[in-house]
Every structure is written in structure tokens, then in C-alpha cells.
Amino acid sequence: MNHSLYLLMVFLFLSLYPMAVQAKEINYNHNSMKVSELKNKIDFDVFLPELLADDCTLEIKTYPDWANDDFTQIRLHYMDKSDKVLFVAIEQRKFSSMPTDLFNKEGDPVDINGVKGYYKTFSNAPGGILTWIQGGTYIEMSSSEKNKVEMIEIAGSMKGYK
Secondary structure: OOOHHHHHHHOOOOOOOHHOOOOOOOOOOOOOOHHHOOOOOOOOOOEEOOOOOOEEEEEEEEEEEOOOOOEEEEEEEEOOOOOOEEEEEEEEEEEHHHHHHOOOOOEEEEEEOOOOEEEEEEOOOOOEEEEEEOOEEEEEEEEEEHHHHHHHHHHHEEEOOO
16 A cells, blocks of 8 residues: 555656746747847846746847847846736846946845845836846846835746756
């Protein structure tokens, strides 16, 4: 009996394992460039939030606008599935290429997975701007739909794209 129970538990674990390691599918909109296409066009790591993948579509904007390659920054626009509401915009660029005075240290200091960030509330709308440096990438998240706690949770879920 114990052997049968053990085999059943092993079978259940192995049948669930592939679901645990599958990457979340990203739903792109506006014929957006794919994250995988950015790898050879930027010189910094890209971070994606795991908390938004199921609820949103993604459009990637690249800068400078006129470049086809060698982008210096990107902006991820996470929209609702109807493509009417911008939940969050996440700008990313290589930190070492930025003058240090451009790092927005205004607002309340916050902790994002052990990294110091800063949150500043918008003065004329709900939401705000959250800035931090992760793995050599400067990240600036803005939202008028998400509050401070939600934005910090989203930031904490961001993982490097491999």
C-alpha cells in the first residue's frame, strides 16, 4: 500500500511538473516587436513582470524612433485585453550609459527584492512613478491605474528575459 501511494505521488508530481516550468505566453498587440527580437538590438538586460502576463497585451516601443538596430532604450506598454487602458508603462535602458543625475531619486524610498527604489505619487492623477536599477538596467515604471503597493508587487515580479 505504501509503495502504491508513493508511486501515485511521484506520478502526480511528474504530471504537474511541465506546467510549473512553462514560460507564460506574451500576447503582443499592434504588430509589436517581440522581446526575443530585442536581444541583438540592445546592450542591456530586459526585465519582464510575471504578474501582468496573463491580464494584458504588450506593445514594445523602441528608442530612438528612427533606429532599426542599436536601440538605447525600450518602453513596454502593458494594455488591457481590449487595448483601451494602459495598465503600466515600463521604460528600460542601460544604467551605465545614463548620467547619475537622471536617476529619479525623488519620492519615497521603497524596497524591490532587496534593491532600493523610489516611488513618487502623481500630483494630478492616481498612481505614480517607480524607479530602480536591476541587473545594470535602469527601470522606470509609471501607471495611473495601479497604486503604490500594486506597482511594487509588479516590480518585485520582474525577471530577466533569457
